[in-house]
Amino acid sequence: EVQLVESGGGLVQSGGSLRLxxxxxxxxxxxxxxxxxxxxxxxxxxxxxxxxSDGSSTSYADSVKGRFTISRDNAKNTLYVxxxxxxxxxxxxxxxxxxxxYNPELWxxxxxxxxxS
Amino acid sequence: QSALTQPxxxxxxxxxxxxxxxxxxxxxxxxxxxxxxxxxHPGKAPKFxxxxxxxRPSGVPDRFSGSKSGNTASLTISGLQAEDEADYYxxxxxxxxxxxxxxxxxxxxx
Numbered sequence: 052e053v054q055l056v057e058s059g060g061g062l063v064q065s066g067g068s069l070r071l072x073x074x075x076x077x078x079x080x081x082x083x084x085x086x087x088x089x090x091x092x093x094x095x096x097x098x099x100x101x102x103x104s105d106g107s108s109t110s111y112a113d114s115v116k117g118r119f120t121i122s123r124d125n126a127k128n129t130l131y132v133x134x135x136x137x138x139x140x141x142x143x144x145x146x147x148x149x150x151x152x153y154n155p156e157l158w159x160x161x162x163x164x165x166x167x168s
Numbered sequence: 169q170s171a172l173t174q175p176x177x178x179x180x181x182x183x184x185x186x187x188x189x190x191x192x193x194x195x196x197x198x199x200x201x202x203x204x205x206x207x208x209h210p211g212k213a214p215k216f217x218x219x220x221x222x223x224r225p226s227g228v229p230d231r232f233s234g235s236k237s238g239n240t241a242s243l244t245i246s247g248l249q250a251e252d253e254a255d256y257y258x259x260x261x262x263x264x265x266x267x268x269x270x271x272x273x274x275x276x277x278x
Contacts, residue, residue: 088267095171095257095271096214110265146213153202153261154219161213 053077053157055147060162067137071162073130073147081105081125084150087132089143090161097143100132101150115141137166172197172258172270179276185246188273190258191239196268198239202261205234205243207254208272214257218243245275253277 059071071087087099100111100121109121120133130147142165149157173191180186190197190205197203203221206214216225218234221241231247241260245252258270 084265086267088269095174096259096269097171098267098269101265112266151219153200154204154216155206155259155267156204156216156219156225158206158213158216 055149055157055159057145057147057159057162060145060164062165062167063137065137065139065166065168067166068133068135069137069164071132071134071145071147071164073159075128075130075147075149078149080123080128085123085130086148086150086155087119087121087130088146088148088155088158089141089164090146091140091143096146099145102130134164137164139166139168142166172260172268174256174258174270174273176271177274177276179278180245180248181278182248182250184248185244186248186275188243188245188256188258188275190241190243190260190270192241192260192268193239196260196262197236197241199263200261201236203234203236203241204259205232205241206257206259207252208257209254217256248277250277 056074086101088096090096102109102121118136122131144161146161147159148155205218208214221236222234262268
């Protein structure tokens with residue numbers, strides 16, 4: 052089955068760190084660019100970060116630049132995001148998303164991150 | 169950058185048609201033919217319903233259709249069914265390998 056499964060979310064204090072993982076299965080992970088997208092409670096999704104297929108190129112939303120680092124391990128079919136200096140406004144469900152020709156084609160079920168003050 | 173603008177809610181009776189709009193700018197919706205739409209039921213992953221403005225992935229009923237005019241994209245659902253009740257989000261490529269999403273529209277089937 053083609054799927055993405057996120058993990059690593061939880062409750063963390065403001066200023067803390069967390070690493071999210073996304074396990075891919077059912078497709079050739081190394082063929083695809085991947086993204087992280089987040090959705091705060093009651094809000095629409097917001098693009099966070101992307102990485103190209105071999106991990107050599109990354110980009111970030113201004114709101115997380117310098118605090119989040121996206122990476123991937125194609126041997127393990129896994130996408131990561133290391134989040135540091137977390138803020139209350141980073142509270143959201145974080146989704147791992149597969150890119151197919153500029154469209155967010157496949158989404159995981161998400162992992163919830165709550166940052167407390 | 170602001171989110172794409174969608175109506176907060178729409179409703180329709182079974183068998184009717186509804187249209188959800190998604191308004192952006194020339195830097196996103198108007199600038200690229202990479203508009204997609206998602207259906208999301210509570211607690212579930214978003215489901216890919218429309219891509220490249222008007223294309224349907226395999227398995228999506230032809231009751232779902234997409235279009236675009238200028239900076240506004242639209243999703244039309246015809247022959248409404250109870251299971252169509254969900255939140256719907258639009259998304260547009262916004263250049264530099266980034267995406268812009270709408271705020272979401274809650275569809276109620278009366």
